[in-house]
Structure formats: structure tokens, C-alpha cells
Amino acid sequence: MTRRISKRKRFVMMNPIIQFFKFIYLSLKILVVVAGGHGGTREVK
Amino acid sequence: MSRIVVLGAGISGHVAATHLRRKLSKEHTVTVVSPNSNYQWVPSNIWVGIGRMEPKDIIFPLEPLYKKKGIEFKQAKVVTFHPEGDTEIDKPFVKAEYVAGEAKGTTEKVTYDYLINATGPKLAFEMTEGLKPATNKAYSVCTYSHATEAWHALDQLIQQMKQGKKAKILIGTGHAKSTCQGAAFEYILNVEQELNRHGVRDMAELTWIANEPQLGDFGMDGMLLSYGSNIMKSSELVEMVFEDRGIKWIIGAGVNKIEDGIAHYETLDGEFHTESYDFAMLIPAFSGHGFKAYDKNDQDITEKLFKGFMIVDADYTPRPYEEWSVQDWPETYQNPSYANIFAPGIAFAPPHAISKPRVSKNGTPISPAPPRTGMPSGITAKLVADNIIDTIKKKKPSLHHKGSMGNMGAACIASSGYGITKGSGISITTFPIVPDFNKYPDTYGRKLGKTFGEIGLAGHWLKLALHHAFLYKAKMRPFWWLIPE
Ligand SMILES: Cc1cc2nc3c(=O)[nH]c(=O)nc-3n(C[C@H](O)[C@H](O)[C@H](O)COP(=O)(O)OP(=O)(O)OC[C@H]3O[C@@H](n4cnc5c(N)ncnc54)[C@H](O)[C@@H]3O)c2cc1C
Secondary structure, three states: OOOOOOHHHHHHHHOHHHHHHHHHHHHHHHHHHHHOOOOOOOOOO | OOEEEEEOOOHHHHHHHHHHHHHOOOOOEEEEEOOOOEEEOHHHHHHHOOOOOOHHHHEEEHHHHHHHHOOEEEOEEEEEEEOOOOOOOOOOEEEEEEOOOOOOOOEEEEEOOEEEEOOOOEEEHHHOEOOOOOEOOEEOOOOHHHHHHHHHHHHHHHHHHHOOOOEEEEEEEOOOOOOOHHHHHHHHHHHHHHHHHOOOHHHEEEEEEOOOOOOOOOOOOOOEEEEOOEEEEHHHHHHHHHHHHOOEEEOOEEEEEEEOOEEEEEEOOOOEEEEEOOEEEEEOEEEOOOOEEEOOOOOEOHHHHEEOEEOOOOOOOOOOHHHOOHHHOOOOOEOOOOOOEEOOHHHEOOOOOOOOOOEOOOOOEOOOOOOOOHHHHHHHHHHHHHHHHHHHHHOOOOOOOOOOHHHOOEEEEEEOOOOOOOOOEEEEEEOOOOOOOOOOOOOOOOOOOOOEEEEEHHHHHHHHHHHHHHHHHHOOOOOHHHOOO
């Protein structure tokens, strides 16, 4: 069954104050994914 | 002294050229060959396509910047590759044809010590009969000029809807093997919000059409992600959003022909259907540019360099889906036949798809080609530049910098509506891009904490912040290199 976006969730999604903190949280979280770096996948023989 | 030639000035070509210039002394030359005089921040084309940004907001001319920074620029398109030179020139070169200025139409042999092919994809509209931007009521947002045309047509339709016209809008993929579903996904959500803003949402039937076997596949076999305190499949997330916005969907659909206001498509169950529309935005198939390569004696050696896109250090051995491995994906983007040629971004030939290949009951392949979004395009370009820089500085071959899409995360902020207080974005991160089923066997090949989704206003702010940050970086403003790819 399809999940629905609840009224409460919608409020959280569009509330600028809550979303300001979310913005900071997301920026940091994304930075972690980016800063997690990258590399190869093949073993060096 | 080394001469590095970069083909293309999109996200990957520009990243490579700017890093090379910053880190190499002026005795080495960096030359960019690209047919477009402007740099464009492609992800913001979506906002040009809904009239909330203008092309001037997302582009800037390359020549003045390159001149100032000491990067040579040739507004030309490469036509042939000659990695061994020819009977006249004993150095590798590419043949480039000028597309503007006094030299327009003339060709030049541009010699190099290192070549970075960052020519991205060819937008292969011709692979779908009748699909051509701004023809048959079908549009594209793949370039800023396409996006501008799309907005003009959509705006006209909105005005007609205000007069009482009911309209059908179709958005998605325009070929059975298209990729870049994410861009179409962003566009449909932005269009939906704009229809609301103009008070005509109830006059429009909005339909998503895609070659994805499931919603939220995005050419990446979908993903399992954390969403708040829940764990959700991307298909469930997208379904939730579409339901919320009243968007219908047709999936597993290979569009094969476009007529005036009619899309013909075949579905995975082998059925043939049509969908009528008043406005469509359909992403075409992406293909290689069809470049040819020749050896010293002018013999055709195209198969050493190209397999549609450029051949790099991937394992191209054909194998069934079950035997695909993350190790098949390239790490250094170096051509195996010519060690001084590299292809980052979309220009490299992927070893295979990421999504499971599917064929319809009639044998037609209908499944997404593998996407390569902005972030991996930038990262792979930078690592290619770094390896060339090391090789030049250390005076011996160095391939120390590696970045497989199987060991690299991607952040994708899908805009789902524009506006400082009314906007929204769906922020999705994935790690790794190509699933590693050995490392993460229980979570569809991805690391759960690093693969998450979030919906809300903050996503829009983030997308807007990235727009400004990446344009700042691309313009090489002070400390630009501190902004990661
Ligand atoms: C509408 C849209 C929205 C997107 N949104 C996002 C997003 O939100 N996030 C994200 O991460 N990714 C997004 N992407 C994907 C992202 O734009 C691509 O991954 C990225 O542009 C690829 O960079 P590239 O440099 O490899 O190729 P391109 O950007 O295509 O650049 C190729 C360059 O090569 C040049 N060229 C072409 N032919 C020749 C020739 N013969 N000789 C010399 N030069 C040539 C072109 O002019 C261009 O400068 C989006 C894509 C689209 C279409």
C-alpha cells in the first residue's frame, strides 16, 4: 500500500524554522558522504 | 613542458582544466576544445524550464575566464582522434573543427601530451522517431536553450489553461534505453508546483512515463534508504510523492515514436500503447558521439578507443547480470591502449548497466542506461587531472588517485518545487553509486546510514545553495578549490 505524507510530516517539511536546522543537518550529512572520499575497488596485488 | 588538451567544457572538462591550471606551472599548457562558448550549470536547467531562472542565471562565457586564468580555449568540436600522430605529425593529436569566429569551418590538428576526453553524451534524439526538441509538442531540458523552449511552450499552455483548457502533460524518458530519470523526475515535480502556483493544477492531468521497471529506479536499480526513522525503498518514496502530488505513472515503458501530441510506447509485458499530450518533456537516449580514431598510417583504430563512449580501465567482458561485479567499474579512467588518454564524466563507456537489464515479451530491451551525475563527473575529472599532474611533476607514470563508482558516494538533491518559502527538494545520498553486494549484502549493496532520503524546504535551499556554490567555483572566484566536487 502506498505510504502517505501525514499532515504532521507536511508541517515539518515546510516549516522554515525546523527546515533551517534540517538545512544545516543535511549540509553536514552530505559533506560526510562527500568527505568520506572515494577510491578503487580492486585489490592491489 | 607538457601540453594537456581537454575536450569539452561541461562539468568534468571544466573541473579538469581548472585544477590542472591551478596546480601546474605556466610552462605547461592547458587547452580546452569545446563547441559551446558558455559554461552551463546543467542541473539548474530544470528551473529555466519552469521560467523561474533565465539562461543568464546559469551560464557564463568561458573565453574571458580562460584568458584571465591562462587556459587556452578553442571554440571547436573534435572530429577525429589520432593517438599516434600521422605521416606528417609525429605527435598524438585530435582534429578539431572550429564552430565560431573567423576560423569557423576550418580544422586544426591539436597536438597533446595528455588528452582528457570529457565530451559527455550525445543527446541522441534521432534514436526515437519524431523526438526532436520543440517538435511535435515534445521538449527537452537537457540544455539551457532546450529548457528555454520548454518554458515558452509550457507558459503558453498555462495561459490556455487559465482560459479553461484541460491539458495533458507527459514527462519522463523518450527512449527505451534513456538514462537521467532524475532530471525528468525533478522537472515533473517542478511543473506540478508551477501549475499550482498559477492556479491551474486542476486543469492538468500530469503523467510520468519511464523505462524504469519500478518507480525510483533512477537507473541505479533503486535503493534502500533511511527516511526519518523508517527504512524505505526508493520506489516507495517516489510513489508516496507522486500520490501526494496527484501524478499518474506509466513504468517499464519504452517510448519508440512521437507524433504531434502522441507518444507511442511498448511496455515490458509486450503491449503497445499510445499516450496523448499537450506538452511533453522527454529525455532522449544518450549515446557516444560516434568519433573515429586512426593510427599513424591512417588505419581505422576506432575500436581501440571507443565502444560507443570511450574505452577506459573497466572490465568489458560480457557477463550475465548475476555475475556483474563492482570491480568491473573503472578506477582511473585511462584508456588501456593509450596511457595518455583519459575519459572522465559521462564520456567513458560503462562496463554495463547498473539496473538489471530487462527485455519486453517482444524482445525489446527496456531498462535504464547507467546514470553518471554531476558529482561523480566532477570527482572523476579531478582524479584524472591529479594523476596527470603527479605524472608530470614526478616525471614517471602515476595512477595513485582512484575513484570507482563502486567506492564513491553521490548526493542528489532533486528539486521538487522552486521558492524560498514554498519550494521543496528531495535530498537523496547513495553510497556507493554502483551497489557492492559483497560489502553490503543485506541492504541491496548500499550502506544504509549513507543512503538516505529527506523531503522538504531545506532540500530546495540546499539545491539553490549548490547552484550558487558551483557557479562560484566554476568561475574560479577566490578559494574556489575549497568547494568539493
Ligand atoms: C536537466 C538535467 C538536470 C540534471 N541535474 C542534475 C543534478 O541535479 N545533480 C547531478 O549531480 N547531476 C545532474 N545532471 C547530470 C549532470 O548534468 C551530468 O552528470 C554532467 O553534466 C556530466 O558532465 P560531463 O562534463 O561529463 O558532460 P556534459 O556536461 O554533457 O559536457 C560535455 C561537454 O563536451 C562538449 N562537447 C560535446 N561534443 C564535443 C566535441 N565533439 N568536441 C569537444 N567538445 C564537445 C559539450 O559542449 C560540453 O561542454 C542533470 C542533467 C540534466 C540533463
